[in-house]
Structure formats: structure tokens, C-alpha cells
Amino acid sequence: MNLAQETFKSYNNQPFNTDLFDVKLVDASLGGLWRYHQFLPVDFKDAVTLGEGFTPLLQVKFFGKQVFVKQEQLFPTGSYKDRGASVLMSYAKKIGVRHVVQDSSGNAGCSIAAYAANAGIGCDIFVPAATSSAKLVQVRAYGANLVLVDGDREATAAAVLLAAQKSYYASHCYNPYFLQGTKTFAYEVCEQMGWKAPDVVVLPAGNGTLILGCYIGFKHLFESNVITKIPKIVAVQAVHCAPLYDAWKLGLNEPVRVNSGHTLAEGIAIAEPIRGKEMIDAVNKTQGVFVTVSDDEIISALKVCNLQGFYIEPTSAATIAGFMKAQAIVEGETWVTLFSGHGLKSTEKILAILDA
Ligand SMILES: Cc1ncc(COP(=O)(O)O)c(C=O)c1O
Incomplete structure (x- = not known):
């Protein structure tokens, strides 16, 4: 076993509480994600918190298509x-x-x-x-x-x-404690939609912290009979770094080796995602799909967002480009996606796009 495999094994063997989710146990007196502390692996009294979570879920129109967009760029450090x-x-x-x-x-x-x-x-x-x-x-x-x-x-x-x-x-x-935090994205989406699940969620696919967290959260709500379905996951990769998309297209269950090229979407430029197998499995289990987006598609999505007043970084725009692409191939009425990171994180890149 190499060092990476050993590390993975030693960190992954963590059993978490499997109590059913109960909406009555949501502590709405807390504004952020710690409202779900009954379902988190640390007591609220021990929370290290900067007031994160429960980001707005805004209805936005891109090219005439309606989508709910979680404003995850509004977190204390500017990303989910x-x-x-x-x-x-x-x-x-x-x-x-x-x-x-x-x-x-x-x-x-x-x-x-x-x-x-x-x-x-x-x-x-x-x-x-x-x-x-x-x-x-x-x-x-x-x-x-x-x-x-x-x-x-x-x-x-x-x-x-x-x-x-x-x-x-x-x-x-x-x-795995990190995924116990990202699973609250799924809880929040369902709570904000009146404890209903959307049909489709469009998410970035880098190391899978959001895809896997979402899958854990939606599955928990489904198995607890809070929601009646698990949404299809559309996972978005960049054309020049797509080890999961390439594998999924070939019907494989593990990421393929890729030579990663340059992409504007630095947050999803992950050539060897350690949880790649789990990510492919989660997308398949939800009857979801992988899509890839080019830098040109990322730039047009970024401009569409900017011109509606949303200042996001290029990696975030990749997810929006993925939403536009997936519309043509995935069925579903209600769609949710997110702005994953704030534009102030990428001033030089955005300046270069404006000046080009
Ligand atoms: C802004 C932004 N979006 C998306 C991602 C994708 O991450 P993951 O697949 O681990 O959820 C990252 C990762 O760093 C990021 O910084």
C-alpha cells in the first residue's frame, strides 16, 4: 500500500451516527448550518463557527431557463x-x-x-x-x-x-468529517423547498466534496422518509481535466488517467480525485450524468452571471455552463445549482477575460 492509500484507509474508517432525520429536531433558532447539529458528528457546544450556512436559494433565469441557485459564494471565506x-x-x-x-x-x-x-x-x-x-x-x-x-x-x-x-x-x-459538513447543502436545499427534493442538482466535480456530501445528505433525507426521491446529480468537469467524465463515458467505475491541461476552472482541475470511484458511483446511483465544459463555455457563463449582478469566480461559472449544457440531456422540472466561489478570489483571471 502506498502512502496515499494508507492515509485514505486510516481516515475513512469512521462510523457516523445513523439516526433517522427528523425535521422536528432542526434547531431553527440557529441561523446557519449548525441548525442541523442533531445530525452532525460534533455537539453544538463544541462548534467552531463563523456563522456559516443557510445561504439564500435564489430563483434565477439563464438563457430563459429557470434554476434555483444556492449563493454559496456568500460564505465567510467566500466558498462553500x-x-x-x-x-x-x-x-x-x-x-x-x-x-x-x-x-x-x-x-x-x-x-x-x-x-x-x-x-x-x-x-x-x-x-x-x-x-x-x-x-x-x-x-x-x-x-x-x-x-x-x-x-x-x-x-x-x-x-x-x-x-x-x-x-x-x-x-x-x-x-470524512469534511463531508459531514458539506452534506448540509442537501438539508438546506430541501428545507428551503418546503422539505421537498428538486429533480436535478448540478454540482462541480473536482475532489467531490460537494457531490459526496450532497449524496450523503439527500440519501439520509430519503431513507428517513423526509423526501420521496434523491435528485439526479449532474457532475461538471472541465474538458481539459476530465478523469471522471472520461471513465463514466466508457462505462468504467474508476477515474481514468489523464494529462491535465490548462483550464480556467482551477477548483475542478483534479487529475487524480482520491474519491473518484465513490463520485462515479454516487452519480450513477442517482441516474445522473457527467458533463464537460470548455474554457469558452466557462467564459460565456461567467459573463451571463456577471451581467445579472453575480460576481463569481471562473470555477463557479463552470458549474453554470454545465447547467446550460445538461438542460438538453437530462429530464427534470426543478433544477438546483450553486455559485461555489466568490469573484473576488480571482481578480486577475476576471480582468484578463474582460481585457481580452
Ligand atoms: C470554487 C470551487 N468550486 C468547486 C470546487 C470543486 O470541489 P469539490 O469537487 O471538491 O466539491 C472547488 C474546489 O476547490 C472550488 O474551489
Whole structure:
């Protein structure tokens, strides 16, 4: 077994509470995602929280198509990764962790750095050297030690695995507590729709923190008879880095090896998603599909969003481009998607698009 497989195994063997979901146990006196604390693996009294969650679910029209869009760019650090970071760092604090390491394409690093700061836990964040500068500044501002790795996202993952032998690995990919936070996306969508599930949810497909969290959350609600169906998941990848789409198209259940090319969508440029098998399985179990989007499609989706007043980063626009594409191939009346990250994270990229 190599280091990555060993790490995966040791972090994955975590049994969570399987009590049925009961809407009467939702604590609506709490504004954010901790309203679901009865179904989270950490008590609310131990929560490390910056007031995250319960983001607005807005009805928006893109090219004449209606869709509900969760405003996940409005989180404390500017992306939905705060869902996972709040629950994971609450757990880390509770078990007495003093220092964590983490690797990311940027946003998860910002989230872990912010919640580590709030918890009084030291942290080292490893990112590819080419990460958007706003994200690097943000990580440093939270007082984290920023480690720039020459090379791609995979080189960064290899570097942190060594560091993780000496420190707690607060990984959004390996650590299952992170998915216990992202599952609240599904709870919120259903609560905001009057405890009903939409027909289709369109989600980004990088390391699968949202896809897998959503699958866990919707499945929990379904098995608890709160909702009557699990929505189809449309998983969006970038044309130049599509190990899951390529596998799924060939009918395979594991990601294929790809040479990742440049894409504007840095958050989903993951050539070797550690939970890739689980992601393909979740999409298939919901009768969902994978789609890919090109940089040109990302740019047009970004402009459509910007010109309606939504300032989002290019990775977020990839998901919206995926929504537009999926309309033609997936049936369903009610569609939900999200803006996954704030535009202020990618000023240079957006400037380059405007100036082109
Ligand atoms: C803005 C944004 N959207 C989407 C993603 C995709 O992540 P995942 O597939 O892990 O949910 C990321 C990952 O970093 C991101 O930063």
C-alpha cells in the first residue's frame, strides 16, 4: 500500500451516527448550518463557527431557463468549503489537535486556515505555486503558514502527505468529517423547498466534496422518509481535466488517467480525485450524468452571471455552463445549482477575460 492509500484507509474508517432525520429536531433558532447539529458528528457546544450556512436559494433565469441557485459564494471565506471546514475543525479542536496540515487548489485552504485561526489551532496550507493570488493572500491573512509547491495539484498532494505523517491531516478529500459538513447543502436545499427534493442538482466535480456530501445528505433525507426521491446529480468537469467524465463515458467505475491541461476552472482541475470511484458511483446511483465544459463555455457563463449582478469566480461559472449544457440531456422540472466561489478570489483571471 502506498502512502496515499494508507492515509485514505486510516481516515475513512469512521462510523457516523445513523439516526433517522427528523425535521422536528432542526434547531431553527440557529441561523446557519449548525441548525442541523442533531445530525452532525460534533455537539453544538463544541462548534467552531463563523456563522456559516443557510445561504439564500435564489430563483434565477439563464438563457430563459429557470434554476434555483444556492449563493454559496456568500460564505465567510467566500466558498462553500466552509461547510466542511466548520465541522472538521470543530472535531479537530474537540479531540485536542494543536496543529493541522492541508493541501488545496486554494479555497479549501482558505476555509481550513480561517477555522484553524478561530479555533486557535496552528496550520500549514500547501497549494500549487500558480494558485490565484487572492487565495494566497487570504490564507496568509488568517495567520496560516503558506507552503507553495512547484507543480500541479497532484504534486501538492504528494508534498502534504509527507507532512501529514507528523501533523493532523485536515484534508477536505481524505477526512470524512469534511463531508459531514458539506452534506448540509442537501438539508438546506430541501428545507428551503418546503422539505421537498428538486429533480436535478448540478454540482462541480473536482475532489467531490460537494457531490459526496450532497449524496450523503439527500440519501439520509430519503431513507428517513423526509423526501420521496434523491435528485439526479449532474457532475461538471472541465474538458481539459476530465478523469471522471472520461471513465463514466466508457462505462468504467474508476477515474481514468489523464494529462491535465490548462483550464480556467482551477477548483475542478483534479487529475487524480482520491474519491473518484465513490463520485462515479454516487452519480450513477442517482441516474445522473457527467458533463464537460470548455474554457469558452466557462467564459460565456461567467459573463451571463456577471451581467445579472453575480460576481463569481471562473470555477463557479463552470458549474453554470454545465447547467446550460445538461438542460438538453437530462429530464427534470426543478433544477438546483450553486455559485461555489466568490469573484473576488480571482481578480486577475476576471480582468484578463474582460481585457481580452
Ligand atoms: C470554487 C470551487 N468550486 C468547486 C470546487 C470543486 O470541489 P469539490 O469537487 O471538491 O466539491 C472547488 C474546489 O476547490 C472550488 O474551489
